[in-house]
Amino acid sequence: MQKQRFKDKLTLTEGLKHYQDKQKATKDESVMIGTVDESSKFDTAVLVYISDLHIGTFDLDINWLIEVTNYVLNTPNAKVLLLGDLLNTAILNAVSNMYEDIAYPQEQWQIAVDLFSMLSKQNKIIAICAGNHERRVYKQTGIETLRQFAHAIDAEGVFAPYYANLDVVLKCADSPTGKFTIPIVAHHGDGVGNISGVKKLQDIDSGSYINTVGHLHREQLLVRGMPYYDASTGKKYKKAVLDVILPSAGGGYYAKEKMLQVNYKSPYLALEVTAVKNPRFEKFKNSEWAEEEIIPAVRTIPIMQAADTAQKNKYIKTANRIIAQKERELNQEFLTKINDLLKWMREQGIDITNSVRTALKQEIRREQARENSKQIVLKPLGQGKE
Numbered sequence: 001m002q003k004q005r006f007k008d009k010l011t012l013t014e015g016l017k018h019y020q021d022k023q024k025a026t027k028d029e030s031v032m033i034g035t036v037d038e039s040s041k042f043d044t045a046v047l048v049y050i051s052d053l054h055i056g057t058f059d060l061d062i063n064w065l066i067e068v069t070n071y072v073l074n075t076p077n078a079k080v081l082l083l084g085d086l087l088n089t090a091i092l093n094a095v096s097n098m099y100e101d102i103a104y105p106q107e108q109w110q111i112a113v114d115l116f117s118m119l120s121k122q123n124k125i126i127a128i129c130a131g132n133h134e135r136r137v138y139k140q141t142g143i144e145t146l147r148q149f150a151h152a153i154d155a156e157g158v159f160a161p162y163y164a165n166l167d168v169v170l171k172c173a174d175s176p177t178g179k180f181t182i183p184i185v186a187h188h189g190d191g192v193g194n195i196s197g198v199k200k201l202q203d204i205d206s207g208s209y210i211n212t213v214g215h216l217h218r219e220q221l222l223v224r225g226m227p228y229y230d231a232s233t234g235k236k237y238k239k240a241v242l243d244v245i246l247p248s249a250g251g252g253y254y255a256k257e258k259m260l261q262v263n264y265k266s267p268y269l270a271l272e273v274t275a276v277k278n279p280r281f282e283k284f285k286n287s288e289w290a291e292e293e294i295i296p297a298v299r300t301i302p303i304m305q306a307a308d309t310a311q312k313n314k315y316i317k318t319a320n321r322i323i324a325q326k327e328r329e330l331n332q333e334f335l336t337k338i339n340d341l342l343k344w345m346r347e348q349g350i351d352i353t354n355s356v357r358t359a360l361k362q363e364i365r366r367e368q369a370r371e372n373s374k375q376i377v378l379k380p381l382g383q384g385k386e
Contacts, residue, residue: 029161030161030162030163031160031162031163031164031165032127032158032159032160032161032163032164032165033165033166034126034127034157034158034164034165034166034167035166035167035169036079036126036166036167036168036169037169038077038168038169038170038171039169039170039171039172039178039179040171041076041077041171042076042077042170042171043170043171043172043173043274043275044077044170044272044273044274045077045078045079045168045170045272045273045274046075046077046078046079046270046271046272046273046301047078047079047081047168047184047210047270047271047272047273048068048071048072048078048079048080048081048269048270048303049080049081049083049186049212049214049244049246049269049270049271050068050080050081050082050083050086050246051082051083051084051085051131051188051189051214051215051246051247051248052083052084052085052131052214052215052217052246052247052248052249053065053085053086053087053112053248053249054085054086054087054088054133054248054249055086055087055088055103055108055111055112056087056088056089056101056103056104056105056107056108056111057088057101060249061249064249065115065249066115067303068303069115069116069118069119071303072119072124073118073119073122073124078124078270079124079125079126079168080116080119080124080125080126081125081126081127081129081164081186081212082116082125082127082128082129083127083129083131083164083186083187083188083189083212083213083214083246084129084130084131084132084133084134084146084188084189084214084215085131085132085133085134085188085214085215085248086112086131086134086146086149087105087108087109087112087133087134087145087146088101088108088133089105089108089133089134089136089145105145109145109148109149112149113149113152113153116153117152117153117154119153120153120154120155121154125153125155125158126158126164126166127158127160127164127166127186128146128149128150128155128158128159128160129146129160129161129162129163129164129186129187129188130144130146130147130160130161130162130188131146131188131189131214131215132188132215134146144161146159147159147161160186162187163185163186163187163201164185164186164187165183165184165185165205165208166183166184166185166186167181167182167183167184168181168182168183168184168273169181169182170182170273170274170275172275172294174275174276174277174294175275175294180275180294180296182209182210182273182275182296183205183207183208183209184208184209184210184211184212185201185205185208185210185211185212186201186211186212186213187201187212187213188213188214188215189213189214189215189216189245190213190215201213206228207228208241209239209240209241209242209296209298210241210242210244210271210273210296210298211241211242211243211244212243212244212245212246213244213245213246214245214246214248216245217247217248218245218247218248219245219246219247219269220244220245221242221243221244221245221300222242222243222244223240223241223242223243224240224241224242224243225238225239225240225241226238226239226240226241227289235290236288236289236290237289237290237291237292238284238289238290238291238292239292239295240295242298244269244271246269247269269300270300270301270302270303271298271299271300271301272298272299272300272301273296273297273298274296274297275294275295275296275297276294276295276296276297277293277294278291278292278293278294278295281293
């Protein structure tokens with residue numbers, strides 16, 4: 001069909017031409033798209049989501065947050081996503097009271113810089129999303145506090161005004177390419193009252209496996225089955241998608257008044273992700289809706305709170321009790337075996353003195369204690385495999 005030609009054409013004024021030029025030069029920054037390629041180093045990644053800190057409020061547990069930051073710094077395969085409302089920024093006409101904050105907005109901004117600048121230097125931060133508390137400052141003043149924060153810690157490349165759409169690439173022995181890509185989408189949240197609101201992130205990336213929001217000040221995880229069509233293979237597949245609402249760490253008196261602040265001391269959610277062979281693949285590979293051959297495996301992991309001495313001592317006391325119990329059980333097993341050995345030696349007419357017998361028993365106990373301490377060791381979970 002021949003392209004239609006118009007006899008009359010609109011005269012492009014300088015204003016229209018200028019607008020066309022502006023459109024060509026303008027980059028859409030509403031969605032931050034990026035790739036986190038760890039496939040040369042790790043087959044597992046720890047994604048530490050931090051949202052709704054509300055720095056400046058009285059109820060932020062800053063000691064816990066420092067400990068989480070130290071954990072990330074010392075965990076080679078850990079990455080951080082900052083999903084908004086890092087700062088409380090209570091200002092005039094805001095729903096929260098500016099006079100109730102224990103730090104003014106400039107102090108809040110500096111605290112955030114102090115907390116996260118070292119993480120940025122180690123390339124640990126992979127997304128920074130603005131929340132409604134930061135956006136209200138932008139609406140009233142035109143100043144983007146989190147963009148300035150990202151600039152101050154040299155992380156402008158991961159600033160996402162609205163959405164962060166990332167591909168996390170991990171080493172995978174079961175994949176023909178030796179790697180596997182896990183698409184994830186994150187957003188601060190828009191006030192939808194239940195986890196079904198997270199599904200809207202599927203519109204940003206229909207292939208995403210993990211969709212995460214904050215804003216609602218509660219922790220909730222939902223595994224959801226989702227069918228999709230792969231145009232490249234012409235096949236229909238089923239896959240599992242994880243929808244996540246993040247816990248909050250602060251919020252001040254306004255959050256308590258609105259019952260937004262559930263009593264979570266944890267300002268983060270840590271997800272350990274890896275790729276595994278799908279055990280259901282062979283069974284359903286010829287069915288109408290096939291299973292994916294390789295799938296993400298996800299679990300939440302704890303980060304020990306060293307700042308809370310009482311809680312830490314409780315963990316250590318429990319661990320010591322388990323170790324002592326195991327030592328008693330294993331020593332008893334070894335003593336039974338040595339007695340059987342001594343009985344056999346006597347039956348064979350082999351003489352052994354009491355002093356040698358005692359020394360042998362003591363050495364067995366010491367050796368078993370050494371082996372026991374190697375097997376039962378307290379260490380942070382989620383370390384990746386080099």
